[in-house]
Amino acid sequence: MRIASFARAAVLFFGALPALAQSGSFSLEQVKSLPFPDGLTARGQKLAWAFNEQGLRNVYVAEAPDWKARRLTDYKEDDGQELTSLQLSADGKYVVYVRGGEHGANWNDIPPNPASSAVAPKVQIWSVPFAGGSPTLLADGDDPAVSPKSDVVAFVSAGQVSLAPIDGASAAKKLFFAKGTSDDLQWSPDGSRIAFTSGRGDHSFVGVFTSEAKPIQWIAPTTSRDGSPRWSPDGAKLVFIRRPGAGGPPEPILERRHQPWSIWTADATSGEAKLLWKAPETLRGSIPSTHGGYNLRWAARGRVTFLSYADGWPHLYSIAAGGGEPLLLTPGNFMAEHVELSPDGQFLVFAGNTGKDANDIDRRHVVRTPVNRAAPEVLTQGTGNEWSPVVLGDGSVAFLSATPQRPPLPAVLSRSGAPALIAADRIPADFPQDRLVTPKPVVYKSSDGLSVHAQLFERAGGPTKKPAIVYVHGGPPRQMLLGWHYSDYYSNAYALNQYLANRGFAVLSIDYRLGIGYGFEFHRPPDAGAQGASEYLDVKAAAEWLRTQPQIDPKRIGIYGGSYGGFLTALALGRNSDLFAAGVDIHGVHDFTADAGRRLGGTDWRYEKNDYEKAADVAWKSSPVSSLSTWKSPVLLIHADDDRNVRFSQTVDLVRRLTALGVEHEEIVIPDDTHHFFRHANWLTVNRATAAFFEKKFLGATHQ
Numbered sequence: 001m002r003i004a005s006f007a008r009a010a011v012l013f014f015g016a017l018p019a020l021a022q023s024g025s026f027s028l029e030q031v032k033s034l035p036f037p038d039g040l041t042a043r044g045q046k047l048a049w050a051f052n053e054q055g056l057r058n059v060y061v062a063e064a065p066d067w068k069a070r071r072l073t074d075y076k077e078d079d080g081q082e083l084t085s086l087q088l089s090a091d092g093k094y095v096v097y098v099r100g101g102e103h104g105a106n107w108n109d110i111p112p113n114p115a116s117s118a119v120a121p122k123v124q125i126w127s128v129p130f131a132g133g134s135p136t137l138l139a140d141g142d143d144p145a146v147s148p149k150s151d152v153v154a155f156v157s158a159g160q161v162s163l164a165p166i167d168g169a170s171a172a173k174k175l176f177f178a179k180g181t182s183d184d185l186q187w188s189p190d191g192s193r194i195a196f197t198s199g200r201g202d203h204s205f206v207g208v209f210t211s212e213a214k215p216i217q218w219i220a221p222t223t224s225r226d227g228s229p230r231w232s233p234d235g236a237k238l239v240f241i242r243r244p245g246a247g248g249p250p251e252p253i254l255e256r257r258h259q260p261w262s263i264w265t266a267d268a269t270s271g272e273a274k275l276l277w278k279a280p281e282t283l284r285g286s287i288p289s290t291h292g293g294y295n296l297r298w299a300a301r302g303r304v305t306f307l308s309y310a311d312g313w314p315h316l317y318s319i320a321a322g323g324g325e326p327l328l329l330t331p332g333n334f335m336a337e338h339v340e341l342s343p344d345g346q347f348l349v350f351a352g353n354t355g356k357d358a359n360d361i362d363r364r365h366v367v368r369t370p371v372n373r374a375a376p377e378v379l380t381q382g383t384g385n386e387w388s389p390v391v392l393g394d395g396s397v398a399f400l401s402a403t404p405q406r407p408p409l410p411a412v413l414s415r416s417g418a419p420a421l422i423a424a425d426r427i428p429a430d431f432p433q434d435r436l437v438t439p440k441p442v443v444y445k446s447s448d449g450l451s452v453h454a455q456l457f458e459r460a461g462g463p464t465k466k467p468a469i470v471y472v473h474g475g476p477p478r479q480m481l482l483g484w485h486y487s488d489y490y491s492n493a494y495a496l497n498q499y500l501a502n503r504g505f506a507v508l509s510i511d512y513r514l515g516i517g518y519g520f521e522f523h524r525p526p527d528a529g530a531q532g533a534s535e536y537l538d539v540k541a542a543a544e545w546l547r548t549q550p551q552i553d554p555k556r557i558g559i560y561g562g563s564y565g566g567f568l569t570a571l572a573l574g575r576n577s578d579l580f581a582a583g584v585d586i587h588g589v590h591d592f593t594a595d596a597g598r599r600l601g602g603t604d605w606r607y608e609k610n611d612y613e614k615a616a617d618v619a620w621k622s623s624p625v626s627s628l629s630t631w632k633s634p635v636l637l638i639h640a641d642d643d644r645n646v647r648f649s650q651t652v653d654l655v656r657r658l659t660a661l662g663v664e665h666e667e668i669v670i671p672d673d674t675h676h677f678f679r680h681a682n683w684l685t686v687n688r689a690t691a692a693f694f695e696k697k698f699l700g701a702t703h704q
Contacts, residue, residue, distance in 0.1 A: 024435045024502075025435075025502055025503075026432035026435050026499075026502060028496075028499050028684065028687055028688055028691065029684065030428075030430050030431060030432050031431070031432055031436075031495045031498055031499050031502075032054070032492070032495050032680070032683065032684060032687065033054055033428045033430070033431050034407035034408075034427065034428075034431060034484075034491070034495070035051045035052065035053045035407065035409075035423070035426045035427065036051070036052045036053075036407070036408060036488045036491055037049045037050065037051055037060075037400055037408055037409065037410055037423075038050050038052070038083075038388075038400075038488060039083065039084060039085075039086040039097075040086075040388045040390055040398065040399070040400055040410060041086045041087055041088055041390060042088065042390040042391065042392050042398055043088035043089070043090060043092045043393075044092050044392065044393035045063055045064035045065075045392055045393050045394065046061065046062075046063040046064075046088060046092045046130060047061060047062050047063065047067075047390070047392075047398055047410060047412075047422070048060070048061045048072075048086050048088050048095045048130075049061075049086065049400075049410055050083040050084075050086060050097070051071075051423070051426065052488060052680075053426065054078070054680045055077075055078030055079075055080070055679055055680025055681065056075060056076060056077070056078060057075055057081065057082060057083045058071050058072070058073045058074065058075050058083075059071070059072045059073045059083060059086065059095055059097055059128060060072065060423065061095065061130055062410070062422050062423070063130075064392075067412055067420055067422050068422075069410075069422050069423035069425075069426065070132070072095060072128045072129075072130075072132065072135075073128060073135055075099075077115070078115070078679050078680050078681055079114070079115040079117065079121075079679070080112065080113075080114030080115055080673065080674075080678030080679040080682075081099050081100045081121060081678070082099075082100070082101065082102075082103065082678060083097050083098070083099055084097070084098045084101070084103050085097060085098040085142070085143065085144055087144065087145075087146045088130070088146075089146050089150040089166060090146070090147075090148050090149070090150045091150040092130055093129060093130055093131070093150065094127045094128065094129060094130060094146075094150070094166050094167070095127065095128050095129075095130055096125065096126070096127045096138075096144050096146050096153055096166065097125075097126055097127075097128075097144075098123065098124070098125055098126075098142055098143075098144065099123075099124055099126055100121050100122055100123040100124055101123040101142060102644055102674050102676070102678075104645070104675070104676055105644035105645060105674065105675070106644060106645045107644050108644060111123050112642055112644070112672070112673070112674045112678065113642070113672050114642075114672055114673040114674065114677075114678040114679045114682070115672070115679060116671060116672045122140050123140065123141070123142050124137055124138075124139070124140050124141070125137075125138045125139050125140075125141050125142070125144050125153065125155050125164070126138060127153070127166050127167065127168065136167065136168035137168065138153060138155075138164040138165075138166075138168050138172060139155065139157065139162060139164050139171075139172035140157060141155040141156060141157035141162060141172070142155065142156055142157070143155055143156040143183060143184075143185065145185040145186065145187055145194070146166065146187075147166075147187055147191045148187055148188075148189060148190065148191040149191040150166065151165065151166060152164065152165055152166060153165075153166050154175060154185050154187070154194055155172075155185070156182060156183055156185070157172075159180070159181035159182060160174060160176075160177060160178070160182060161174070161175045161176055161178070161182050161185060161194070161196065161209070162174050162175055163175040175194075175209065176209050176212070176216065178196075178198050178207060178216060179198065179200065180198045180199050180200035180201070180204070181198070181199040181200075182196050182197070182198055182199075182207075183196065183197055183199065184196060184197045184227060184228065184229065186229050186230060186231060187231075188231050188235040188268070189231055189233060189234070189235045190235055192210065192235075193208055193209060193210050193235075193268070194208070194209045195207070195208050195229035195230075195231065195238055195268070196208075196209070196229070197226070197227040197228070197229065199227075201246070202223075202225075202245050202246035202247055203222075203223050203224060203225055203245040203246070204224075204225045204226055204227055205218050205219065205221050205226055206218070206219040206226045206227065206229045206238065206240045206266075207219065208238070208268055208271075217268070217269070217271050218271060219238060219240065219266045219268075219271045219273055220264070220266055220271055220272065220273035222242075222245075223245040224242045224243060224244055224245050225242070225243045225244070225245055225246070226240055226241065226242050226243075226264075227240065227241055227243075228240055228241040228293075228294055228296050230296050230297060230298050231268070231298060232298045232321070233298065233300065233345060235268070236267070236268060236269075237265055237266060237267060237268055237298075237321070238265065238266045238268050239263060239264070239265050239266075239276065239296060239298050239304050239321070240263075240264055240266065240273075240296075241261055241262070241263060241264075241294050241296060242261065242262050242263075242264050243259075243260065243261050243262075243287070244260060249608055250608050250610040251610075252610065252611050253531075253610070253611055253612065253615035254531055254611050254614065254615050254618065255611075256283060256524070256526065257283075258281050258282060258283060258285060258286050259286035259287045260278075260279060260281065260286075261279050261286075261287050261294075262275060262276075262277060262278040262279060263275075263276045263277045263278075263296070263304065263306060263319075264276055265304070265321060276304065276319065276321070276323060277306075277319055277326060279308065279310070280310050282310070283520070283524065284309045284310050284311070284312055284520050285308065285309070285310050286309070288307050288308055288309050288314055289477060289523075290307070290309075290314045290335065290337055290477065290516055291337035291338055291339075292307065292337065292338070292339050293307075294306050294307060295307040295316070295336075295339045297339075297341045297345075297348070298321070298345075299318065299341055299345040299346070299348075299371040300344060300345030300346050300371060301345075301346070301371060301372045302320055302321045302322065303318040303319065303320060303321065303371045303372055304318065304319050304320075304321050305317065305318045305329070305341070305348060305371055306318075306319075306326075307336060307339065308326075309520045309523075311328065311331075312519050312520045312521070313332075313333060313334065313335055313519055313520065314335045314336055314337070314516075315328060315329070315330045315331070315335075315336060316328075316329040316330045316336050316339065316348060316350070316369065317329060318371050318372065327372070327373070327374065328374055329348070329369045329370075329371070329373075329374050329376065330350075330352070330367070330369055330374070330376050331374055331376075332354060332376070333361075333519065334352045334353050334354035334361065335352060335353055335516060335517055336350040336351075336352050336367070337350060337351050337352075337387075337516075338350055338351040338387050338388050338389065338486075340389055340390055340391060341371075341391075342391040342395070343391060343393065345371065346370060346371060347368055347369060347370045347371060347391075348368070348369050348371060349366060349367065349368050349379075349389040349390075349391055349397055350366075350367055350369075350389065351364040351365070351366060351367070351386065351387040351388065351389065351399075351486070352364065352365060352366075352367040352376075352378070353365075353479070353517050354367065354378060355378050355380075355381050356378075356381055357381075357383070359441045359482060361453070361517065361518070362441055362453055362455065362479070362480075362481055362482045362511075362517070363383070363384070363385050363481055363482055363483065364385045364386055364387045364481065364486065365378050365379070365380045365381065365385075365386050366378070366379045366380045366386045366387075366389045366397060366399050366413070367379065368397070379397060379413055380399070380401075380413065380419070382403075383403065383404065383438075383482070383483070384401060384402055384403040384404070384406075384483055385401070385402050385403075385481055385482075385483045385484065385485075385486065386399045386400065386401045386402075386411070387399060387400050387486040388400045388486065392412070394415070395415060396412060396413060396414050396415050397412075397413045398410060398411065398412045398413070399411055399413070400486065401419070401421070402483055402484035403483055403484070404436065404437075404438040404439060404482060404483040404484070405433045405434070405436045405438070406427075406433055406484075407427060407431070407433075407484050407491070408484055408486070408491070409421050409422060409423055409424055409426075409427075410422040410423060432502075435502065436498050437457055437458065437459055437498065437501050437502075438482075439455035439456060439457050439482050439483070439497075439509070440455065440456040440458070441453070441454075441455060441456075441482060442454040442455065442456050442508065442545075444541060444542065444545040445541065446513075446537045446538045446541040447537050447540070447541055448534075448537055450513060450522075450537070450538065452510060452511065452512060452513070452538045452541065452542070453510075453511045453517075453518065454480075454508050454509060454510040454511060454542065455480060455481070455482055455508075455509045456506065456507070456508055456509075457497045457498060457500070457501040457506070457507040457508075457509065458501055458506040458507070458551075459501050459502060459504070462504050463504070464551065465551065465552065465553040465556075466504060466505065466506050466551055466552055466553060466556075467504070467505050467506070467552075467553055467556035467557070467558070467694070467698035467699065468505060468506040468507070468508065468546045468549075468552045468553070468556065468557045468558070469500060469505050469506070469507045469508070469557070469558045469559065469560060469694060470507075470508050470510060470539065470542045470543060470546070470557065470558070470559040470560075470572075470580075471493060471497055471507055471508065471509040471510070471559075471560060471561060471565070472510060472512070472539060472559065472560070472561030472564075472565035472568045472569055472572075473490065473493065473509070473510075473511075473515070473561065473562075473564070473565050474489075474561065474562050474563030474564040474565045474566070475514070475515065475563070475564050476512070476514035476515055476529075476535065476564045477514065477515060477516050477523060478490065478515055478516065479511055479515050479516050479517035479518075480493075480509045480510075480511055488676075489562075489676055492677075492683055492687070493509070493562075495687075496687045496690065496691070497509055499687070499691060500691060500694070503691065503695065503699075504699070505694065505698075506546070506549075506551070506552060508542055508545075508546060510538060510539065510542045512535045512538035512539060512568070513525045513528065513534065513535045513537075513538055514528050514529065514535045514564075529592075529622065530592040530615075530618070530619040530622050530623075531615070531618055531619075531622070532618060532622055533571060533622035535568070536568060536571050536572070536575070539559070539568050539571070539572055540572070540575075540576055540579065543557050543559070543572075543576070543579040543580060544579070547579075555581060556581055556698045557579060557580060557581060558580060558581060558582045558583055558584075558694050558697070558698065559572050559573070559580045559582075559583045559584075560583060560584035560585075560586065560690055560694075561584075561585075561586065561588070562586035562587055562588070563586070563587055563588065563589075563645060563646060563675065564588075564589065565586070565588070566585045566586050566587055566588020566589070566646070567588045567589040567590065567624065568588075569583045569584065569585045569586075569588060569635075570583070570585045570588050570590050570624035570635070570654070571623075571624045571627065573585075573624075573631050573633050573635055574624045574625075574626075574627030574628055574630060574631040575627045575630065577630060577631060577632035577633040580633055581633055581697065581698070582633050582634050582635070582693070582694065582697040582698070583633060583634075583635045583636075584635070584636045584638065584689075584690045584693055584694070585635055585636070585637050585638070585651075585654075586638045586639070586686065586690075587638065587639045587640065587643055587645075587646045587650075587651070587675055588624075588646065588650065588651075589623075589646055589650055590623060590624045590625050590650045590651070590653065590654045591620075591623045591624075591625045591650065591653060591654075592619035592620070592622055592623045593616055593619050593620050593623065594647075594649070594650065594653065595647065624654070625653075625654065625657060628657055628658070628661055628663070629661075631658070631661070631663050632663070633664075634663075634664035634665065634666075634697060635658070635663070635664070635665045635666075636665070636666045636667070636668070636689060636690070636693040637651050637654065637655060637665060637666070637667045637668070638667070638668045638669075638670070638686055638689065638690075639651040639667075639668075639669060639670070640669070640670040640671075640672070640673035640674055640675065640677060640682070641669055641670070641671055641672070642671075642672050642673060642674050643674055643675045644674055644675060645674075645675035646675060651667070655667060666693070668685070668686070668689050670682050670685065670686070
């Protein structure tokens with residue numbers, strides 16, 4: 001059956017939930033009522049962050065010594081306008097932020113309008129006094145950079161750099177013109193110059209703007225793609241990343257290759273540059289693709305710090321600015337992400353999956369390391385997760401913190417080691433904190449022998465045979481954790497998994513190959529994605545593991561996931577309806593050969609031979625649409641039609657194919673929202689529908 005309208009879907013799914021009867025039960029609205037913090041930033045002894053409270057996004061601040069949270073803005077609508085790029089001015093008097101846009105998109109055209117407003121939303125830069133007061137609109141634009149002098153804000157508008165006074169006292173004006181698209185604005189330490197990246201298609205430059213009276217200083221321009229400029233502490237030099245320009249002979253699509261990159265230093269006045277370090281020409285030495293990418297910083301003690309996968313893990317390194325061998329700062333089998341440099345440049349803080357407990361590989365804790373020696377210190381321990389650390393003026397560290405039960409909140413770890421939670425009073429009184437299960441760590445083997453980590457959500461007691469659901473994350477470079485997640489998208493999945501467990505399901509959230517947290521070979525496996533979908537072995541093995549568990553009904557195993565998780569859900573239903581009895585596919589990719597030039601690496605219609613045809617054949621066989629002849633299980637398809645990460649046409653096409661084959665399917669379309677379901681109301685729609693679909697299929701009839 002196909003549901004053609006949202007109204008009919010609402011009646012079916014929202015009316016399908018049976019009355020809560022179990023002791024300790026809670027509603028979906030309750031478990032989704034958590035406030036979610038993001039964008040934590042610090043200056044001196046002051047903090048600022050954004051809170052998403054059931055779709056109401058506002059800026060909050062706190063300061064020493066009491067760290068009492070205060071709301072600075074008063075946005076009262078669930079309109080899906082995100083708050084990003086939070087910055088505190090150096091003097092601590094202003095918070096600058098961006099409202100609107102879609103900053104997690106793969107492509108953008110116009111600002112998204114998730115609330116279907118009759119007035120088109122804009123992407124705008126605002127400032128608000130830290131002490132309180134009304135926000136001031138500075139300009140339409142994005143990517144703000146507050147001057148170290150705390151007087152003006154540089155930003156990008158239509159690919160060009162503009163400037164506005166931080167108090168909005170006068171209108172913004174264009175700062176300078178540069179061909180191409182300017183971004184990654186970096187003020188010099190004294191606030192007199194701006195370094196930036198000028199993207200020009202197949203190549204890019206690093207430039208330095210000083211004033212209208214002087215031409216832009218281009219830093220050692222070549223045919224390469226240069227970017228990520230960072231100033232030395234004294235403002236005399238720059239460090240930047242260099243990659244080869246586009247072009248050259250067509251590269252084999254099915255062959256894994258080293259992606260070269262190097263670090264260069266330059267005189268900021270003359271533009272002369274020299275090579276500081278070249279990445280090893282190995283697969284591990286390729287461009288890092290975890291959070292923050294290169295994580296390039298010019299630190300104190302004449303050290304330049306960066307991140308590399310060179311030893312098999314995404315680790316931090318430092319190298320003398322004058323040259324020499326890089327020093328590994330974070331040895332061990334763990335990753336570093338959410339990296340920040342202390343204000344004095346003496347040490348780095350980051351979130352790492354390491355600690356005293358063996359299961360910390362499936363958590364995040366805050367780690368600190370000096371920039372000039374390998375002495376990492378785990379600052380937070382225990383069964384919770386801590387991420388997004390920032391360093392305060394007195395050297396103490398603030399971060400975002402959660403446990404398997406308590407949702408994320410800002411926290412400050414003083415020099416004495418005593419953590420203090422901030423804004424705990426923002427957790428709603430009926431949030432079911434005491435009724436959430438603690439996910440159990442699970443490790444199972446895939447058919448080729450690979451060890452796969454997972455988290456099992458299961459409520460004690462219940463029937464002797466429970467239905468089970470495999471949850472498949474998206475990305476795919478993500479890692480699910482033993483507690484509330486640091487991503488709002490995956491905190492939503494965590495809430496839904498808790499709700500499903502509360503309803504009587506066992507939920508296995510899996511970390512399949514292609515994910516992060518388990519080393520380079522796990523993150524970058526052979527024959528994966530459109531080159532063979534080897535990661536599906538881990539999905540299939542999850543269902544087979546569940547079948548061996550005595551409390552699981554092997555005939556009632558479902559699967560759901562979003563984005564890349566939607567792709568793997570569809571692949572599971574297509575290839576193994578014998579294992580997966582039902583599924584919910586949320587904005588999944590279904591055909592890797594659709595829009596093939598983009599998905600397979602593109603083709604320039606050159607005369608040179610390439611493996612494009614072979615790669616297209618492998619991509620087709622890796623796609624769910626190639627396995628429709630064996631797709632028997634029912635599926636619910638959910639997609640927002642302004643998706644900027646997975647094209648809506650992927651679901652339109654699959655619906656037509658399933659209809660032609662008579663495969664049972666239902667659909668929910670969310671008009672005008674994006675891949676990330678910016679409106680809280682839309683997340684509730686998606687989650688209610690997912691839970692109701694599995695309840696209808698697995699709890700609505702007697703299974704033999």
